[in-house]
Amino acid sequence: MTTALQVHDLHFSYHDGLTALRGVSFQICEGDKVALVGPNGAGKSTLMLHLNGILHGQGEVNVGGKRLTRENLPAIRSMVGLVFQNPDDQLFSPTVFEDVAFGPLHMGLPMKEVETRVNAALDAVKMSGFRDRLSHHLSVGEKKRIAIATVLSMDPQILVLDEPSAGLDPRARRTLINLLRELPITMLVSTHDMRLVQELFPRTIVMDEGMIVADGRTNDILENETLLTAHGLEKP
Protein backbone atom coordinates (compact mmCIF):
# COMPACT_ATOMS: atom_id res chain seq x y z
CA MET A 1 0.00 0.00 0.00
CA THR A 2 1.16 3.55 -0.68
CA THR A 3 2.09 5.73 2.22
CA ALA A 4 -0.25 8.68 2.57
CA LEU A 5 1.46 10.33 5.51
CA GLN A 6 4.82 9.85 7.10
CA VAL A 7 6.18 11.67 10.13
CA HIS A 8 9.76 11.13 11.17
CA ASP A 9 11.36 12.21 14.46
CA LEU A 10 9.30 15.36 14.90
CA HIS A 11 10.28 17.71 17.73
CA PHE A 12 8.56 20.95 18.68
CA SER A 13 8.68 23.50 21.50
CA TYR A 14 6.37 26.48 21.91
CA HIS A 15 7.79 29.97 22.38
CA ASP A 16 7.13 29.85 26.10
CA GLY A 17 9.50 26.90 26.34
CA LEU A 18 6.86 24.18 26.65
CA THR A 19 8.09 21.11 24.78
CA ALA A 20 5.07 19.62 23.05
CA LEU A 21 6.59 16.99 20.77
CA ARG A 22 9.64 14.85 21.58
CA GLY A 23 10.51 12.70 18.60
CA VAL A 24 7.22 11.58 17.05
CA SER A 25 7.40 9.04 14.19
CA PHE A 26 4.64 7.11 12.45
CA GLN A 27 3.17 6.48 9.05
CA ILE A 28 -0.30 6.06 7.66
CA CYS A 29 -1.13 4.13 4.49
CA GLU A 30 -3.71 5.23 1.97
CA GLY A 31 -7.21 4.30 3.08
CA ASP A 32 -6.23 3.81 6.74
CA LYS A 33 -8.48 5.21 9.42
CA VAL A 34 -6.40 5.86 12.49
CA ALA A 35 -7.38 7.12 15.95
CA LEU A 36 -5.05 9.36 17.94
CA VAL A 37 -5.71 9.21 21.67
CA GLY A 38 -4.02 10.53 24.79
CA PRO A 39 -4.68 12.84 27.73
CA ASN A 40 -5.08 16.60 27.40
CA GLY A 41 -1.72 18.22 26.77
CA ALA A 42 -0.25 15.04 25.26
CA GLY A 43 0.63 16.92 22.06
CA LYS A 44 -2.15 15.61 19.80
CA SER A 45 -3.31 19.00 18.57
CA THR A 46 0.26 20.23 18.20
CA LEU A 47 1.04 17.18 16.07
CA MET A 48 -2.01 17.82 13.89
CA LEU A 49 -1.01 21.43 13.32
CA HIS A 50 2.28 20.14 11.91
CA LEU A 51 0.61 17.96 9.30
CA ASN A 52 -0.29 20.90 7.06
CA GLY A 53 2.52 23.16 8.12
CA ILE A 54 0.72 25.56 10.45
CA LEU A 55 3.50 24.81 12.94
CA HIS A 56 7.03 23.93 11.93
CA GLY A 57 9.05 21.68 14.21
CA GLN A 58 12.32 19.87 13.70
CA GLY A 59 11.96 16.60 11.86
CA GLU A 60 10.28 15.43 8.72
CA VAL A 61 6.68 15.38 7.52
CA ASN A 62 5.90 13.70 4.20
CA VAL A 63 2.46 13.89 2.64
CA GLY A 64 1.77 11.66 -0.36
CA GLY A 65 5.52 11.21 -0.84
CA LYS A 66 6.19 14.96 -0.80
CA ARG A 67 8.38 16.42 1.90
CA LEU A 68 6.64 19.33 3.59
CA THR A 69 8.69 22.46 2.93
CA ARG A 70 7.91 26.15 2.75
CA GLU A 71 7.75 25.95 -1.06
CA ASN A 72 5.15 23.22 -1.36
CA LEU A 73 3.12 24.36 1.63
CA PRO A 74 0.14 25.52 -0.51
CA ALA A 75 0.08 22.16 -2.33
CA ILE A 76 0.28 20.21 0.94
CA ARG A 77 -2.57 22.26 2.39
CA SER A 78 -4.86 21.10 -0.38
CA MET A 79 -3.84 17.49 0.35
CA VAL A 80 -4.32 17.58 4.12
CA GLY A 81 -7.79 18.63 5.25
CA LEU A 82 -7.48 19.84 8.82
CA VAL A 83 -10.75 20.17 10.75
CA PHE A 84 -10.38 22.15 13.95
CA GLN A 85 -11.98 21.16 17.22
CA ASN A 86 -14.09 24.31 17.49
CA PRO A 87 -16.15 24.68 14.30
CA ASP A 88 -16.62 28.38 15.10
CA ASP A 89 -12.96 28.91 14.29
CA GLN A 90 -13.35 27.21 10.98
CA LEU A 91 -16.55 28.88 9.83
CA PHE A 92 -15.83 32.55 9.24
CA SER A 93 -18.06 33.41 6.31
CA PRO A 94 -21.68 34.56 6.56
CA THR A 95 -23.21 31.67 4.62
CA VAL A 96 -22.52 27.96 4.49
CA PHE A 97 -21.90 28.15 0.75
CA GLU A 98 -19.22 30.82 1.07
CA ASP A 99 -17.46 28.90 3.79
CA VAL A 100 -17.35 25.65 1.85
CA ALA A 101 -16.27 27.57 -1.27
CA PHE A 102 -13.39 29.35 0.48
CA GLY A 103 -10.82 26.57 -0.12
CA PRO A 104 -11.61 25.95 -3.80
CA LEU A 105 -11.84 29.70 -4.51
CA HIS A 106 -8.49 30.26 -2.84
CA MET A 107 -7.05 27.54 -5.05
CA GLY A 108 -8.16 29.58 -8.06
CA LEU A 109 -10.58 27.00 -9.46
CA PRO A 110 -13.14 28.14 -12.03
CA MET A 111 -16.56 29.08 -10.64
CA LYS A 112 -18.25 26.09 -12.23
CA GLU A 113 -15.90 23.62 -10.60
CA VAL A 114 -16.27 25.44 -7.27
CA GLU A 115 -20.04 24.98 -7.49
CA THR A 116 -19.65 21.27 -8.25
CA ARG A 117 -17.22 20.76 -5.41
CA VAL A 118 -19.30 22.65 -2.87
CA ASN A 119 -22.39 20.66 -3.78
CA ALA A 120 -20.48 17.38 -3.64
CA ALA A 121 -18.95 18.25 -0.26
CA LEU A 122 -22.33 19.26 1.20
CA ASP A 123 -23.83 16.06 -0.18
CA ALA A 124 -21.08 14.02 1.42
CA VAL A 125 -21.89 15.44 4.86
CA LYS A 126 -25.65 15.29 4.14
CA MET A 127 -26.12 19.03 4.43
CA SER A 128 -27.19 19.89 0.87
CA GLY A 129 -30.21 21.80 2.09
CA PHE A 130 -28.03 24.16 4.12
CA ARG A 131 -26.24 25.87 1.23
CA ASP A 132 -27.66 29.33 1.84
CA ARG A 133 -28.07 29.14 5.60
CA LEU A 134 -26.11 31.39 7.92
CA SER A 135 -23.26 29.42 9.50
CA HIS A 136 -23.70 31.45 12.63
CA HIS A 137 -27.14 30.05 13.41
CA LEU A 138 -26.49 26.33 13.04
CA SER A 139 -26.40 23.79 15.87
CA VAL A 140 -23.03 22.45 17.00
CA GLY A 141 -23.58 19.15 15.18
CA GLU A 142 -24.48 20.96 11.96
CA LYS A 143 -21.47 23.25 12.30
CA LYS A 144 -19.22 20.21 12.73
CA ARG A 145 -20.49 18.68 9.53
CA ILE A 146 -20.15 21.95 7.64
CA ALA A 147 -16.61 22.26 8.98
CA ILE A 148 -15.82 18.85 7.51
CA ALA A 149 -17.41 19.92 4.21
CA THR A 150 -15.17 23.00 4.09
CA VAL A 151 -12.13 20.76 3.75
CA LEU A 152 -13.79 18.03 1.66
CA SER A 153 -14.42 20.66 -1.01
CA MET A 154 -10.65 20.96 -1.37
CA ASP A 155 -10.50 17.29 -2.37
CA PRO A 156 -7.92 16.33 0.26
CA GLN A 157 -6.09 13.01 0.38
CA ILE A 158 -6.06 12.88 4.15
CA LEU A 159 -8.63 14.13 6.59
CA VAL A 160 -7.27 15.21 9.97
CA LEU A 161 -9.91 15.82 12.63
CA ASP A 162 -9.39 17.22 16.10
CA GLU A 163 -11.94 15.80 18.57
CA PRO A 164 -14.86 15.63 16.14
CA SER A 165 -17.37 14.19 18.61
CA ALA A 166 -16.70 16.57 21.50
CA GLY A 167 -19.79 18.42 22.65
CA LEU A 168 -22.27 16.56 20.43
CA ASP A 169 -25.55 15.10 21.61
CA PRO A 170 -26.02 11.33 21.01
CA ARG A 171 -27.91 11.79 17.76
CA ALA A 172 -25.45 14.28 16.29
CA ARG A 173 -22.62 12.02 17.42
CA ARG A 174 -24.22 9.02 15.74
CA THR A 175 -24.68 10.96 12.50
CA LEU A 176 -21.04 12.01 12.63
CA ILE A 177 -19.81 8.46 13.26
CA ASN A 178 -21.81 7.16 10.29
CA LEU A 179 -20.46 10.00 8.19
CA LEU A 180 -16.85 9.26 9.10
CA ARG A 181 -17.38 5.55 8.42
CA GLU A 182 -18.78 6.22 4.96
CA LEU A 183 -16.20 8.78 3.82
CA PRO A 184 -13.81 6.86 1.56
CA ILE A 185 -10.73 8.79 2.61
CA THR A 186 -7.60 8.36 4.73
CA MET A 187 -8.21 9.69 8.21
CA LEU A 188 -6.36 10.62 11.36
CA VAL A 189 -8.74 11.49 14.17
CA SER A 190 -7.78 12.73 17.62
CA THR A 191 -10.39 11.99 20.24
CA HIS A 192 -11.20 11.20 23.87
CA ASP A 193 -14.26 9.23 22.80
CA MET A 194 -13.05 5.65 23.32
CA ARG A 195 -16.29 4.10 22.11
CA LEU A 196 -15.86 6.00 18.87
CA VAL A 197 -12.34 4.60 18.63
CA GLN A 198 -13.56 1.07 19.20
CA GLU A 199 -16.32 1.38 16.66
CA LEU A 200 -14.58 3.16 13.83
CA PHE A 201 -10.84 2.76 13.82
CA PRO A 202 -8.93 -0.46 13.23
CA ARG A 203 -5.68 1.20 14.33
CA THR A 204 -4.91 3.43 17.32
CA ILE A 205 -1.93 5.60 18.21
CA VAL A 206 -1.55 6.54 21.88
CA MET A 207 0.33 9.74 22.72
CA ASP A 208 1.48 11.06 26.07
CA GLU A 209 3.93 13.81 27.00
CA GLY A 210 4.80 14.53 23.40
CA MET A 211 5.67 10.95 22.49
CA ILE A 212 3.94 8.00 20.90
CA VAL A 213 3.65 5.39 23.64
CA ALA A 214 1.69 2.78 21.69
CA ASP A 215 0.72 2.21 18.09
CA GLY A 216 -1.17 -0.88 17.01
CA ARG A 217 -4.46 -2.65 16.49
CA THR A 218 -7.24 -0.91 18.37
CA ASN A 219 -8.49 -4.16 19.90
CA ASP A 220 -5.07 -4.95 21.36
CA ILE A 221 -4.69 -1.47 22.79
CA LEU A 222 -8.15 -1.36 24.31
CA GLU A 223 -7.50 -4.75 25.98
CA ASN A 224 -4.31 -3.46 27.59
CA GLU A 225 -5.73 -1.85 30.71
CA THR A 226 -2.34 -1.17 32.27
CA LEU A 227 -1.40 0.91 29.24
CA LEU A 228 -4.72 2.77 29.23
CA THR A 229 -4.58 3.61 32.93
CA ALA A 230 -0.95 4.69 32.75
CA HIS A 231 -1.89 7.30 30.14
CA GLY A 232 -5.10 8.60 31.62
CA LEU A 233 -7.45 6.67 29.33
CA GLU A 234 -10.36 4.38 30.00
CA LYS A 235 -11.55 1.16 28.48
CA PRO A 236 -14.86 1.85 26.72
Place this chain on the structure above:
Amino acid sequence: MHFDVFDRYHENESFVHRLDPRVKVVATVVFILSNALLPDGAWVAFGLSWLFLLLANLLSNLGLGFTFKRSLVALPFALIALTVLFSIPGNPLTSFHFLFWDFTITDAGLLRFVSILIRSWLSVQMAILLVAVARFPDLIHALEHLRVPSILTTIIAFLYRYLFVLADEVFRLMRARESRSAAAPGKRSGGSVAWRAGIVGHMAGQLFLRSYERSERVYNAMLARGYVGHMETIHPHELRRRDYITVALVLLVILFFQLVGRV
Protein backbone atom coordinates in the same frame (compact mmCIF):
# COMPACT_ATOMS: atom_id res chain seq x y z
CA MET B 1 -2.00 29.56 22.78
CA HIS B 2 -2.01 32.83 24.60
CA PHE B 3 -1.53 36.34 23.47
CA ASP B 4 0.44 38.27 26.02
CA VAL B 5 1.71 40.98 23.70
CA PHE B 6 -0.48 43.53 25.46
CA ASP B 7 0.91 42.81 28.87
CA ARG B 8 3.56 45.43 29.39
CA TYR B 9 4.25 44.93 33.06
CA HIS B 10 7.89 44.28 33.89
CA GLU B 11 8.36 42.40 37.11
CA ASN B 12 11.19 44.02 39.00
CA GLU B 13 12.33 45.09 42.42
CA SER B 14 12.73 48.86 42.61
CA PHE B 15 11.77 52.02 44.41
CA VAL B 16 9.18 52.89 41.79
CA HIS B 17 7.69 49.39 41.74
CA ARG B 18 7.14 49.56 45.50
CA LEU B 19 5.28 52.87 45.37
CA ASP B 20 1.52 52.91 45.74
CA PRO B 21 -0.08 52.71 42.28
CA ARG B 22 -2.02 55.92 43.02
CA VAL B 23 1.26 57.80 43.32
CA LYS B 24 2.39 56.47 39.97
CA VAL B 25 -0.88 57.37 38.27
CA VAL B 26 -0.92 60.89 39.72
CA ALA B 27 2.75 61.50 38.89
CA THR B 28 2.23 60.33 35.31
CA VAL B 29 -0.91 62.38 34.74
CA VAL B 30 0.63 65.51 36.25
CA PHE B 31 3.79 65.03 34.20
CA ILE B 32 1.76 64.71 30.98
CA LEU B 33 -0.37 67.74 31.91
CA SER B 34 2.75 69.74 32.62
CA ASN B 35 4.19 68.85 29.22
CA ALA B 36 1.00 69.94 27.55
CA LEU B 37 0.98 73.25 29.43
CA LEU B 38 4.60 74.21 28.80
CA PRO B 39 4.76 77.00 26.20
CA ASP B 40 6.29 76.45 22.77
CA GLY B 41 10.06 76.57 22.79
CA ALA B 42 10.51 76.14 26.53
CA TRP B 43 13.69 74.20 25.82
CA VAL B 44 15.12 74.32 29.33
CA ALA B 45 11.87 73.05 30.85
CA PHE B 46 11.63 70.34 28.21
CA GLY B 47 15.19 69.35 29.01
CA LEU B 48 14.46 69.22 32.73
CA SER B 49 11.35 67.14 32.08
CA TRP B 50 13.47 64.76 30.07
CA LEU B 51 15.96 64.46 32.94
CA PHE B 52 13.03 63.78 35.28
CA LEU B 53 11.92 61.00 32.95
CA LEU B 54 15.41 59.51 32.89
CA LEU B 55 15.48 59.63 36.67
CA ALA B 56 12.16 57.77 36.78
CA ASN B 57 13.61 55.17 34.41
CA LEU B 58 16.65 54.84 36.61
CA LEU B 59 14.63 54.49 39.82
CA SER B 60 12.56 51.76 38.18
CA ASN B 61 15.67 49.66 37.69
CA LEU B 62 14.70 49.03 34.09
CA GLY B 63 17.67 50.79 32.49
CA LEU B 64 18.07 54.35 31.26
CA GLY B 65 16.99 53.61 27.70
CA PHE B 66 13.97 51.48 28.63
CA THR B 67 11.20 53.89 27.65
CA PHE B 68 13.18 55.43 24.81
CA LYS B 69 13.35 52.13 22.91
CA ARG B 70 9.63 51.56 23.29
CA SER B 71 8.56 55.11 22.52
CA LEU B 72 9.54 55.02 18.85
CA VAL B 73 6.39 53.10 17.90
CA ALA B 74 4.30 56.06 19.03
CA LEU B 75 6.19 58.66 17.01
CA PRO B 76 4.20 58.24 13.76
CA PHE B 77 1.12 59.50 15.63
CA ALA B 78 2.91 62.79 16.27
CA LEU B 79 3.04 63.30 12.51
CA ILE B 80 -0.59 64.40 12.69
CA ALA B 81 0.90 67.65 13.95
CA LEU B 82 2.71 68.07 10.61
CA THR B 83 0.06 70.53 9.41
CA VAL B 84 1.07 73.15 11.99
CA LEU B 85 4.28 73.60 9.98
CA PHE B 86 2.29 75.43 7.31
CA SER B 87 -0.73 76.73 9.13
CA ILE B 88 0.82 79.05 11.74
CA PRO B 89 1.45 82.56 10.45
CA GLY B 90 5.04 83.77 10.80
CA ASN B 91 8.20 84.49 8.82
CA PRO B 92 8.45 82.10 5.88
CA LEU B 93 11.50 79.80 6.00
CA THR B 94 11.04 77.84 2.82
CA SER B 95 8.33 77.10 0.23
CA PHE B 96 7.61 74.16 -2.04
CA HIS B 97 5.00 73.10 -4.52
CA PHE B 98 3.11 69.83 -4.11
CA LEU B 99 0.43 68.72 -6.59
CA PHE B 100 -1.86 71.78 -6.79
CA TRP B 101 -0.79 73.58 -3.66
CA ASP B 102 2.01 75.82 -2.50
CA PHE B 103 3.28 75.13 1.00
CA THR B 104 5.20 77.60 3.11
CA ILE B 105 6.96 76.57 6.29
CA THR B 106 7.07 79.41 8.81
CA ASP B 107 9.41 79.83 11.77
CA ALA B 108 6.49 79.92 14.21
CA GLY B 109 5.10 76.76 12.63
CA LEU B 110 8.41 74.96 12.94
CA LEU B 111 8.72 76.02 16.58
CA ARG B 112 5.22 74.75 17.34
CA PHE B 113 5.81 71.49 15.47
CA VAL B 114 9.07 70.65 17.26
CA SER B 115 7.51 71.55 20.62
CA ILE B 116 4.53 69.26 19.99
CA LEU B 117 6.87 66.49 18.96
CA ILE B 118 8.88 66.84 22.18
CA ARG B 119 5.76 67.06 24.37
CA SER B 120 4.18 63.96 22.92
CA TRP B 121 7.43 62.06 22.96
CA LEU B 122 8.03 62.81 26.66
CA SER B 123 4.42 62.03 27.58
CA VAL B 124 4.31 58.74 25.71
CA GLN B 125 7.47 57.61 27.45
CA MET B 126 6.06 58.33 30.89
CA ALA B 127 2.89 56.39 30.03
CA ILE B 128 5.02 53.49 28.83
CA LEU B 129 6.89 53.57 32.12
CA LEU B 130 3.64 53.65 34.09
CA VAL B 131 2.31 50.40 32.59
CA ALA B 132 5.73 48.81 32.97
CA VAL B 133 5.95 49.49 36.71
CA ALA B 134 2.34 48.92 37.80
CA ARG B 135 0.28 45.79 37.31
CA PHE B 136 -2.88 46.42 35.34
CA PRO B 137 -5.33 45.46 38.12
CA ASP B 138 -3.41 47.78 40.46
CA LEU B 139 -3.81 50.60 37.95
CA ILE B 140 -7.54 49.99 37.85
CA HIS B 141 -7.68 50.04 41.65
CA ALA B 142 -5.69 53.25 41.68
CA LEU B 143 -8.15 54.85 39.27
CA GLU B 144 -11.03 53.73 41.50
CA HIS B 145 -9.36 55.21 44.56
CA LEU B 146 -8.84 58.42 42.63
CA ARG B 147 -12.60 58.68 42.13
CA VAL B 148 -12.64 57.89 38.42
CA PRO B 149 -16.29 56.92 37.71
CA SER B 150 -16.71 53.19 38.20
CA ILE B 151 -18.41 52.77 34.83
CA LEU B 152 -15.14 53.87 33.21
CA THR B 153 -12.88 51.71 35.35
CA THR B 154 -15.17 48.73 34.81
CA ILE B 155 -15.07 49.22 31.05
CA ILE B 156 -11.30 49.49 31.10
CA ALA B 157 -10.99 46.41 33.28
CA PHE B 158 -13.21 44.37 30.98
CA LEU B 159 -11.48 45.68 27.89
CA TYR B 160 -8.21 44.47 29.30
CA ARG B 161 -9.60 41.13 30.45
CA TYR B 162 -11.22 40.25 27.13
CA LEU B 163 -8.59 41.73 24.85
CA PHE B 164 -6.64 38.52 25.33
CA VAL B 165 -9.66 36.34 24.67
CA LEU B 166 -10.43 38.29 21.49
CA ALA B 167 -6.83 38.18 20.34
CA ASP B 168 -6.87 34.41 20.84
CA GLU B 169 -10.06 34.22 18.83
CA VAL B 170 -8.59 36.28 15.97
CA PHE B 171 -5.52 34.10 16.07
CA ARG B 172 -7.55 30.89 15.78
CA LEU B 173 -9.68 32.28 12.94
CA MET B 174 -6.56 33.25 11.04
CA ARG B 175 -5.02 29.86 11.65
CA ALA B 176 -8.13 28.13 10.30
CA ARG B 177 -8.06 30.35 7.22
CA GLU B 178 -4.38 29.69 6.69
CA SER B 179 -5.06 26.00 6.97
CA ARG B 180 -7.38 26.12 3.97
CA SER B 181 -5.31 28.54 1.92
CA ALA B 182 -4.10 25.97 -0.57
CA ALA B 183 -3.01 25.99 -4.18
CA ALA B 184 -3.89 23.72 -7.09
CA PRO B 185 -1.14 22.80 -9.52
CA GLY B 186 -1.01 25.18 -12.49
CA LYS B 187 -3.53 27.62 -11.00
CA ARG B 188 -2.90 31.04 -9.55
CA SER B 189 -3.97 30.79 -5.94
CA GLY B 190 -5.15 33.39 -3.48
CA GLY B 191 -8.06 34.85 -5.46
CA SER B 192 -8.43 38.55 -6.18
CA VAL B 193 -7.58 41.31 -3.74
CA ALA B 194 -11.26 42.24 -3.56
CA TRP B 195 -12.24 38.66 -2.71
CA ARG B 196 -9.60 38.42 0.01
CA ALA B 197 -10.70 41.77 1.42
CA GLY B 198 -14.27 40.40 1.47
CA ILE B 199 -13.11 37.37 3.45
CA VAL B 200 -11.35 39.61 5.97
CA GLY B 201 -14.56 41.63 6.22
CA HIS B 202 -16.52 38.48 6.95
CA MET B 203 -14.03 37.50 9.62
CA ALA B 204 -14.33 40.90 11.26
CA GLY B 205 -18.12 40.57 11.16
CA GLN B 206 -17.99 37.11 12.70
CA LEU B 207 -15.70 38.41 15.39
CA PHE B 208 -18.13 41.20 16.20
CA LEU B 209 -21.09 38.80 16.38
CA ARG B 210 -19.21 36.42 18.63
CA SER B 211 -17.95 39.17 20.90
CA TYR B 212 -21.46 40.50 21.18
CA GLU B 213 -22.83 37.09 22.13
CA ARG B 214 -19.94 36.46 24.46
CA SER B 215 -20.65 39.73 26.23
CA GLU B 216 -24.19 38.55 26.89
CA ARG B 217 -22.97 35.23 28.27
CA VAL B 218 -20.39 36.98 30.44
CA TYR B 219 -23.01 39.41 31.69
CA ASN B 220 -25.36 36.55 32.55
CA ALA B 221 -22.56 34.80 34.39
CA MET B 222 -21.95 38.01 36.32
CA LEU B 223 -25.61 38.38 37.19
CA ALA B 224 -25.62 34.77 38.33
CA ARG B 225 -22.93 35.68 40.83
CA GLY B 226 -24.80 38.67 42.15
CA TYR B 227 -23.54 41.55 40.03
CA VAL B 228 -25.65 44.67 40.63
CA GLY B 229 -23.88 47.30 38.58
CA HIS B 230 -20.57 47.94 40.26
CA MET B 231 -17.50 45.92 41.01
CA GLU B 232 -16.59 45.36 44.62
CA THR B 233 -12.88 45.52 45.10
CA ILE B 234 -10.74 44.79 48.06
CA HIS B 235 -8.47 47.69 48.84
CA PRO B 236 -5.08 46.34 49.56
CA HIS B 237 -3.32 49.60 48.88
CA GLU B 238 -2.32 51.87 51.67
CA LEU B 239 -0.47 55.15 51.33
CA ARG B 240 2.70 55.18 53.40
CA ARG B 241 5.03 58.03 54.32
CA ARG B 242 7.26 57.26 51.35
CA ASP B 243 4.27 57.66 49.02
CA TYR B 244 3.25 61.04 50.44
CA ILE B 245 6.81 62.33 50.21
CA THR B 246 7.15 61.14 46.63
CA VAL B 247 3.90 62.76 45.53
CA ALA B 248 4.88 66.03 47.21
CA LEU B 249 8.32 65.99 45.60
CA VAL B 250 6.96 65.17 42.16
CA LEU B 251 4.40 67.98 42.38
CA LEU B 252 7.06 70.46 43.51
CA VAL B 253 9.49 69.43 40.79
CA ILE B 254 6.84 69.71 38.10
CA LEU B 255 5.71 73.10 39.43
CA PHE B 256 9.35 74.15 39.15
CA PHE B 257 9.42 72.97 35.50
CA GLN B 258 6.38 75.15 34.82
CA LEU B 259 8.08 78.17 36.42
CA VAL B 260 11.24 77.58 34.40
CA GLY B 261 9.18 77.18 31.23
CA ARG B 262 7.35 80.45 31.75
CA VAL B 263 10.19 82.76 32.73
